[in-house]
Amino acid sequence: MLLQVQNLRTFYKNAAIIDDINFHVKKGEIFSIVGESGSGKTLTGLSIINLLPDYFRVTGRLIFKNTDILALDSSQIRKIRGKEISCIFQDPMVSLNPVLKAGYQVAEMFIYHFNMSEKEAIKRTEQIFNELKIAHIINNYPHQLSGGMRQRVMIAMAIACEPELIIADEPTTALDVTVQEEILDLLYFLIKEKEKAMILITHDMNILGEYADRMMVMYAGRIMEMGDVEEIFKNPLHPYTRALLDCMPVEGKKIEGIPGSVPDLKNLPQGCVFYPRCKYKGKECRVEPPSLREVAPGHLVRCFLH
Structure with missing residues (x-):
């Protein structure tokens, strides 16, 4: 169980x-x-x-x-x-950090939990964003994204590790x-x-x-x-x-x-x-x-x- x-x-x-x-x-x-x-x-x-x-x-x-x-x-x-244990939150706008790029917020997961270098973490993040078909927004900030795109970033964070x-x-x-x-x-x-x-x-x-x-x-x-x-x-x-x-x-x-x-x-x-x-x-x-x-x-x- x-x-x-x-x-x-x-x-x-x-x-x-x-x-x-x-x-x-x-x-x-x-x-x-x-x-x-x-x-x-x-x-x-x-x-x-x-x-x-x-x-x-x-x-x-x-x-x-x-x-x-x-x-x-x-x-x-x-x-x-x-x-x-990860969570996909209901409201991505208030769950994402407004001053960090979408890709870096996912990369932080690898840096914190697996002690990856920033370069390695970004590379792994790019793979996940490709799977979710959002590779083009990796350097965008949350306020630049639609609600659907922000939710995909939340899902990327949830499945990253x-x-x-x-x-x-x-x-x-x-x-x-x-x-x-x-x-x-x-x-x-x-x-x-x-x-x-x-x-x-x-x-x-x-x-x-x-x-x-x-x-x-x-x-x-x-x-x-x-x-x-x-x-x-x-x-x-x-x-x-x-x-x-x-x-x-x-x-x-x-x-x-x-x-x-x-x-x-x-x-x-x-x-x-x-x-x-x-x-x-x-x-x-x-x-x-x-x-x-x-x-x-x-x-x-x-x-x-x-």
Whole structure:
């Protein structure tokens, strides 16, 4: 097992905004976290790589290659971050250094983690930029690039050291549809052919069906459903999962949408967190939160209906 997340809880001012998160990721696997904006997907990813501000507190165990990375200090985690676990951030404009050229920002990865000379690092960076078809922007600054090009630079940084695990937070949001497929195919090749792993954070259910192996549906910082993508697509059990799948465009079918909005993670409703928006709610849903149960091998759901 490459990564085991055990009882992960992320606190903000004593409020558990991410609660009771348990999952694992194997080598060669693409594990996806899906849900609406505000569901806690990005917070979960940032909790894993210790990139949250100091006013957040993370508890639990994060076992990466037999080491609890949550117990490491900042200097130790920096040696892992980028080299063994990397991240593709959602907003490349605020993630890239505005005063450094795009190529040099990738080259820094080789200089820091492999003690390469600047000349060697630039040469390796040129190879990666060629693979991503962005060789012509190697000497450009971030403000000179389009959103799609900036995102490709972020992806270049993420794959530079061929890390064991990539946390990809909406990696193709800023890209055109045709380019999205190229980038996802490239990441898919890296994961499958080189026995790496990826946590894919997204709200695009179509991407899941094509690229992910297993998925975790999050809502209000909690796991609603988890299992194989194919199984959940065929047999979604949680009302929230069904609602997300119903939002996928299908020819001849009207998209209903989900009424209401995701609650404030710091002020959750009593009982089931999805209760206010659920079509199938019962009296017990308002009183106490349901527990996460395994209803079939590898298929877990948090709902009183199952």
